Amino acid sequence: MVEPVDLFWKCGLANPHTTHCLGNGQIMISCMGDPGGNGKGGFVLLDGETFEVVGNWEHPGEAAPFGYDFWYQPRHNVMISTEWGAPKALANGFNPDHVKEGLYGSSLHIWDWTSHRKLQTLDLGEDGAIPLELRFLHDPDATEGYVGCALKGSVFRFYKTPKGDWAAEKVISxxxxxxxxxxxxxxxxxxxxxxxxxxxxxxxxxxxxxxxxxxxxxxxxxxxxxxxxxxxxxxxxxxxxxxxxxxxxxxxxxxxxxxxxxxxxxxxxxxxxxxxxxxxxxxxxxxxxxxxxxxxxxxxxxxxxxxxxxxxxxxxxxxxxxxxxxxxxxxxxxxxxxxxxxxxxxxxxxx
Known part of the structure; x- marks a missing residue:
């Protein structure tokens, strides 16, 4: 059992969501907010045997504005994370005014898998509002995948460009x-x-x-x-x-x-x-x-x-x-x- 107080005191995070096991034996969990219900997209590391909170994966001050899902591709030294919204906004249902107030996300965040630094933010715009679940292709050599964006019913393809950065394009509406x-x-x-x-x-x-x-x-x-x-x-x-x-x-x-x-x-x-x-x-x-x-x-x-x-x-x-x-x-x-x-x-x- 991971207690909320451990996430708060050790990581400054709350509202855990997606879990992935890492190659080093640790467990990584994305979080959606801080203990006050504000949006905060950070990541918690757990010991894979004791499940004790080890600390944050991201560097101090580099959490994303919002958090939700994530996927990493070690062969390309990259992790990409998505955004839902501020927990205090979404907890009791959906209010369209909260979108206008900036309490929901519309971006993908690109992270360096080795250094844990945030490299790039892809703003998907209005058609990409509330990007939730993200999937790379299963082929570990692939440098592309898809993300479903809830509010406008859109699917975006994200991919690595010849320049080495990342881009996204809408492919389904x-x-x-x-x-x-x-x-x-x-x-x-x-x-x-x-x-x-x-x-x-x-x-x-x-x-x-x-x-x-x-x-x-x-x-x-x-x-x-x-x-x-x-x-x-x-x-x-x-x-x-x-x-x-x-x-x-x-x-x-x-x-x-x-x-x-x-x-x-x-x-x-x-x-x-x-x-x-x-x-x-x-x-x-x-x-x-x-x-x-x-x-x-x-x-x-x-x-x-x-x-x-x-x-x-x-x-x-x-x-x-x-x-x-x-x-x-x-x-x-x-x-x-x-x-x-x-x-x-x-x-x-x-x-």
């Missing part, structure tokens, strides 16, 4: 939908998780508000091609209070699985190592769950399995698989992250 009966006149898809298959052929991401998972062929790295899509709940289901305007696509019907209505929308993803089974949970963050899917906080979230056509592309819900966290002994639970004990597509980094 999921348009917001004009709606009635919602808090805003336009609803973003809200890309919340993203992953790449182990063979680096497909990218998958979840649109938590629109309710679909998408599969893109990324053989052409700069021009992803949509090859699979499946709707699993979401906010625009046809029997709900929200009506979509000026959209040629019909609103999807609600999704039922083994007699259980799927609560919330598809959120965290995990792909089997053979690329044929995609697992998904529906809870994002309790404050946001309560705001956008209050029924899920009362009923609990679920985990589903999506069958993947890994040859030509295609997604379909497996009707025989359901983990219902609403039936947990201590009351309905909001399940979030998924991990395989022997390694998986979203946490393994090859040296």
């Amino acid at each position: 999921v348009p917001s939908k004009k709606v009635e009966g919602w808090v805003l006149p336009e609803m973003p898809s809200l890309i919340t998780d993203i992953l790449i298959s182990l063979d680096d052929r497909y990218i998958y991401f979840s649109n938590w508000l629109h309710g679909d998972i998408r599969q893109y062929d990324i053989t052409d790295r700069r021009n992803p091609r949509l090859v699979g899509q499946v709707f699993l709940g979401g906010s625009i289901v046809s029997d709900g209070p929200i009506r979509v305007l000026e959209d040629p696509e019909p609103q999807p019907p609600p999704r039922f699985l083994q007699g259980r209505r799927v609560p919330g929308g598809p959120q965290m993803l995990q792909l089997s190592l053979d690329g044929r089974r995609l697992y998904v949970t529906t809870s994002l963050f309790s404050g946001w769950d309560k705001q956008f899917y209050p029924d899920m906080t009362q009923q609990g979230s679920v985990m589903m399995q999506v069958d993947v056509d890994s040859e030509v592309g295609g997604l379909s819900l497996n009707q025989d698989f359901l983990v219902d966290f609403g039936k947990e002994p201590d009351g309905p639970a909001l399940a979030h992250e998924l991990r395989y004990p022997g390694g998986d597509c979203t946490s393994d980094i090859w040296l």
Whole structure:
């Protein structure tokens, strides 16, 4: 157990998020803020055997304005981190005014893996607001990857340039939908998780508000091609209070699985190592769950399995698989992250 007070006194950090194991045996955890709820993107090192807090990974004064996810590539002496927002802003739900007030991020931060120094900041602009999950290609020689940006439903490709610095370009855009009966006149898809298959052929991401998972062929790295899509709940289901305007696509019907209505929308993803089974949970963050899917906080979230056509592309819900966290002994639970004990597509980094 790592106590919050240890993070504060030893590192000046709070709100831990992403964990990666390092080649030297230590554990590294990104943090999203300081103990006062302000944004602060720093990194904590733990002893890999005792789990005691060793200290900060970054040098004093070099924390990013916001923190969230990170990925490192030792062969290229680089680490890249992302931004969500100030914990005091996002804790109780999403307020669009907080974006205007600068309480949410829109940048990627490039770090020197050896010296722990911040080298570069890539501002992704309005289309890159709230960049969450970041994935390098699995090939350890690759110098590129993708990041999902929640607020505008964008996916950016980041890459190393011939000059040796880093750049980013938008390669996928999921348009917001004009709606009635919602808090805003336009609803973003809200890309919340993203992953790449182990063979680096497909990218998958979840649109938590629109309710679909998408599969893109990324053989052409700069021009992803949509090859699979499946709707699993979401906010625009046809029997709900929200009506979509000026959209040629019909609103999807609600999704039922083994007699259980799927609560919330598809959120965290995990792909089997053979690329044929995609697992998904529906809870994002309790404050946001309560705001956008209050029924899920009362009923609990679920985990589903999506069958993947890994040859030509295609997604379909497996009707025989359901983990219902609403039936947990201590009351309905909001399940979030998924991990395989022997390694998986979203946490393994090859040296």
